[in-house]
Amino acid sequence: xxxxxxxxxxxxxxxxxxxxxxxxxxxxxxxxxxxxxxxxxxxxxxxxxxxxxxxxxxxxxxxxxxxxxxxxxxxxxxxxxxxxxxxxxxxxxxxxxxxxxxxxxxxxxxxxxxxxxxxxxxxxxxxxxxxxxxxxxxxxxxxxxxxxxxxxxxxxxxxxxxxxxxxxxxxxxxxxxxxxxxxxxxxxxxxxxxxxxxxxxxxxxxxxxxxxxxxxxxxxxxxxxxxxxxxxxxxxxxxxxxxxxxxxxxxx
Amino acid sequence: xxxxxxxxxxxxxxxxxxxxxxxxxxxxxxxxxxxxxxxxxxxxxxxxxxxxxxxxxxxxxxxxxxxxxxxxxxxxxxxxxxxxxxxxxxxxxxxxxxxxxxxxxxxxxxxxxxxxxxxxxxxxxxxxxxxxxxxxxxxxxxxxxxxxxxxxxxxxxxxxxxxxxxxxxxxxxxxxxxxxxxxxxxxxxxxxxxxxxxxxxxxxxxxxxxxxxxxxxxxxxxxxxxxxxxxxxxxxxxxxxxxxxxxxxxxxxxxxxxxxxxxxxxxxxxxxxxxxxxx
Numbered sequence: 280x281x282x283x284x285x286x287x288x289x290x291x292x293x294x295x296x297x298x299x300x301x302x303x304x305x306x307x308x309x310x311x312x313x314x315x316x317x318x319x320x321x322x323x324x325x326x327x328x329x330x331x332x333x334x335x336x337x338x339x340x341x342x343x344x345x346x347x348x349x350x351x352x353x354x355x356x357x358x359x360x361x362x363x364x365x366x367x368x369x370x371x372x373x374x375x376x377x378x379x380x381x382x383x384x385x386x387x388x389x390x391x392x393x394x395x396x397x398x399x400x401x402x403x404x405x406x407x408x409x410x411x412x413x414x415x416x417x418x419x420x421x422x423x424x425x426x427x428x429x430x431x432x433x434x435x436x437x438x439x440x441x442x443x444x445x446x447x448x449x450x451x452x453x454x455x456x457x458x459x460x461x462x463x464x465x466x467x468x469x470x471x472x473x474x475x476x477x478x479x480x481x482x483x484x485x486x487x488x489x490x491x492x493x494x495x496x497x498x499x500x501x502x503x504x505x506x507x508x509x510x511x512x513x514x515x516x517x518x519x520x521x522x523x524x525x526x527x528x529x530x531x
Numbered sequence: 532x533x534x535x536x537x538x539x540x541x542x543x544x545x546x547x548x549x550x551x552x553x554x555x556x557x558x559x560x561x562x563x564x565x566x567x568x569x570x571x572x573x574x575x576x577x578x579x580x581x582x583x584x585x586x587x588x589x590x591x592x593x594x595x596x597x598x599x600x601x602x603x604x605x606x607x608x609x610x611x612x613x614x615x616x617x618x619x620x621x622x623x624x625x626x627x628x629x630x631x632x633x634x635x636x637x638x639x640x641x642x643x644x645x646x647x648x649x650x651x652x653x654x655x656x657x658x659x660x661x662x663x664x665x666x667x668x669x670x671x672x673x674x675x676x677x678x679x680x681x682x683x684x685x686x687x688x689x690x691x692x693x694x695x696x697x698x699x700x701x702x703x704x705x706x707x708x709x710x711x712x713x714x715x716x717x718x719x720x721x722x723x724x725x726x727x728x729x730x731x732x733x734x735x736x737x738x739x740x741x742x743x744x745x746x747x748x749x750x751x752x753x754x755x756x757x758x759x760x761x762x763x764x765x766x767x768x769x770x771x772x773x774x775x776x777x778x779x780x781x782x783x784x785x786x787x788x789x790x791x792x793x794x795x796x797x798x799x800x801x802x803x804x805x806x807x808x809x810x
Contacts, residue, residue, distance in 0.1 A: 286628050287661030295658030299644055299651070306646035364642040372606045373659045374632035529608070 292375045296383035303357075304387055311391065314353060315398050318345040322402040334409035335495035338399055340462065342423055343488045345395040347458050350430025351437070351451040354388050358438045359447035367528045385431065392427040396420055415495060422494040425508070426487035428515045433483065435522025442530045458484045486511045557620065559584050559709050559740035560605065565614035567600050567764075574600040575611070576764035582709065582740040587731065589755035590744045591800060594809040597764040598744040599639060602713050605742070606636050619708045632660070635707035639714050641698040643686045649673070649697055650682040653704070660705035676700045692723035699730060710734050712743040716750060728754055748797035758796075762804045772796050779803070 304311060318341035325337045361367060370380050400416060403409035434451065441447045464470060465479035479485050486507040493500040560582040567575035575597045582588040592598045603609045605616050607627050616623040619633035643652045650669055657664045664672070673679045676696040681689060686697065695715065702710060712731070716724045731754065734741055745751055751758055752772040759769040768775055779785045780794050784802035789795075 285661060286632050287659065291661065292659055295655050298658075299647060299655045302651060303644055303646040361644070364645070365638065365640055366642055366644055368608060368638055369641060369643065370659075371608060372631060372634075372636040372638070373656070374628045374661075375659055376628070 286374055289376060289379065293379050293383060296375075296379055297386060300383050300387045301390075304391070310353070314345065314348045314391070315395055317348060318342060318395060318399050319402045322399060323406050326407055329407045329409065333496060334403060334407055335492045335499070337407065338403050338409065338419075338495055339488050339491035341399045341402075342396055342419075342491050343426065343462065343484060344459065345399065346392060346423065346427045346487065347430050347455055347484070349388060349391050349395065350427060350432075350434045351455045351458075353391065354384065354431055355434035355438050355451045356444070356448050358384065358434075359441075359444040362438070362528065363442075363444045363530050365529070365531075371528055388431055389424060389427070392423050393420060396423040411495065415497060418494040418497070419491060422490045425511055425515075426491060429483045429487055429511055429518065432515045432518035432522055436518045436525065437522075439522040439525030439527075442527070458482075461485075462488065481507075481510060483511070483514050486514070558582060558617075559586075559619055560588075560742060561615075561617040562601070562605065563615045563617075565601065565604055565616065566612045567597075567604050567609060568612050569600075574764050575604065578614070578761065578764070578766050580759050580766060580769060582742055584708075584740055585735050585738045586756045587735050587741040587743065587754055589751040589758035590742060590761060591746075591748070591751055591758055592744075592761040593804050596762045596804070596809075598761055599713055600764075601761065602711055602742070602744065606634070606711060607631060632705070633707060634709040634711060635702035635705065637698050637702040637710075637712045637715055639717070641694070643697075645685065645687055648683045648685055649678060649689070652686060652697065653700065656701045657704055662705060672700060672704075691718050692720060695719060695723060695727065699727065703730075703734060706737070706739070708739050710739060710741045712741065714744050714746065716745060716747060724750075748795065748800055752796040760800060760803055767803055768799075775799050 321341040321344060322337060325340070329337055367380060371377065396419060400419075433454070437451055437454070438447055441450055461479055461482055462484045465476065465485065470476050470479070480489065480503075489504055489507040490511060493504040558581040562581065563579050565575050565578040566573065578597070578601055580588070580590075590598045590601060600609065604611045604614075605618070605623065607623050607630065610624070616630075618630040621629040621633065623630040644655075647655065650673070653669060653672060654664055669682075670679065673682050676699075678689075678693060678696060681693060686694060689697065699712075699715070702712070710731075715727055715731075719727065728750070731741055731743070735756075743755070755772060757769065757771050758775070759766045760775075761767065768778075770778065776794055776796060776799055779799045779802065782802060785794060785798050788801045788806065789798045
């Protein structure tokens with residue numbers, strides 16, 4: 280008697296997961312629009328700053344805040360909710376490599392990051408007439424992905440450490456708020472204490488903002504920016520390691 | 532690969548198939564000396580059993596006895612500390628994807644992506660199992676589970692019985708050699724339960740193996756070919772329902788708990804596992 284067991288192709292599995300995850304995002308398009316709206320509002324409302332600080336300053340802050348929202352609000356909450364409902368357990372008993380489950384989710388988030396960056400560029404052009412050479416746009420896309428990885432990995436660490444989806448939601452909102460405060464106060468010049476100002480520059484907000492700004496205006500790329508880039512990659516590595524180590528597929 | 536009566540297409544979605552030769556004596560599931568710990572707590576203690584082709588095997592036990600932990604180890608959701616689990620000849624630790632491809636699993640509480648509708652969920656899982664469902668095949672599948680009108684409904688909008696039918700359809704969509712059902716009738720009305728048993732018996736008719744857990748002794752007695760009673764992580768009795776009844780018919784504990792004038796599987800179960808209510 281012969282028995283034939285066939286393993287589906289990983290590419291076919293990945294395509295199916297991506298289709299499902301993109302459908303999920305499409306059905307949640309209102310929340311996606313909200314995530315994209317905040318950076319657009321920043322670009323619009325900070326129009327007056329462009330002649331003073333330059334377009335790169337406004338666009339980099341808008342992109343950074345959008346990246347934080349994608350990583351901390353979108354990704355983290357969807358993982359926490361699906362884990363709590365047992366969606367991952369159902370997938371885990373299927374013949375797919377486990378990495379495909381998370382890879383599909385991350386690809387969707389990376390697509391959102393690219394969308395966000397594009398929306399900010401379009402808003403900057405429309406509201407503030409900010410335009411740049413193609414190479415700078417390309418470099419900024421790359422920096423947005425590197426910067427987005429910090430917040431996605433931070434989100435992974437949060438959802439790894441905390442099991443309850445409501446607690447994940449409130450924690451990620453709190454951290455999101457903290458980053459907004461750090462970012463806006465740090466950039467506003469309200470802080471007079473130099474060491475505190477310097478400290479803010481080395482937070483995940485400060486480093487990501489720095490590399491984005493330097494990508495938009497390459498003349499501002501300095502040693503400080505190179506260190507910020509290394510630190511951004513370092514933050515990602517640490518958060519991702521902790522997030523993977525702590526993560527459990529089920530809350531039960 | 533045989534794909535069941537609805538003849539699902541298999542196009543080019545598979546890696547090169549692995550063909551194994553099994554003689555008729557080879558068990559579809561073989562569990563040997565399985566031990567599972569949660570920290571220091573031993574949930575499964577040296578459990579061994581097998582399931583033959585075309586057999587419905589029941590795993591019975593009180594709450595917290597180790598049934599779900601045993602199934603979880605078979606499914607690959609938890610890793611056993613020692614012991615082996617072989618599904619269709621594949622060791623679940625060394626060939627996990629092959630083992631999982633050979634089995635269909637219905638978990639105790641099943642949920643799917645909340646934003647997807649029933650048709651999308653069926654298509655997703657068909658693809659995950661390497662099947663490419665055409666629109667017509669999808670419609671046939673929906674008709675088969677009496678959900679043709681609910682194709683566009685979200686899983687959360689379905690009744691308990693409808694959700695269970697979707698879950699079972701996904702469990703068996705790839706015609707698995709082994710079907711694992713964790714308390715499949717929990718919360719179902721009699722009609723849905725009867726329909727479920729008909730479907731499970733159809734799986735057996737095809738020569739595939741079924742392992743199920745249930746708290747309903749009447750169901751186990753009428754449907755299962757063999758059962759194991761498990762308590763405190765150990766298998767304390769194995770046999771056909773009638774064998775277990777006959778073996779323990781004259782035990783004083785069984786007679787003491789008997790309430791209906793005749794000895795039932797439930798009497799044997801309570802006598803073996805105690806009358807105390809488990810948390």
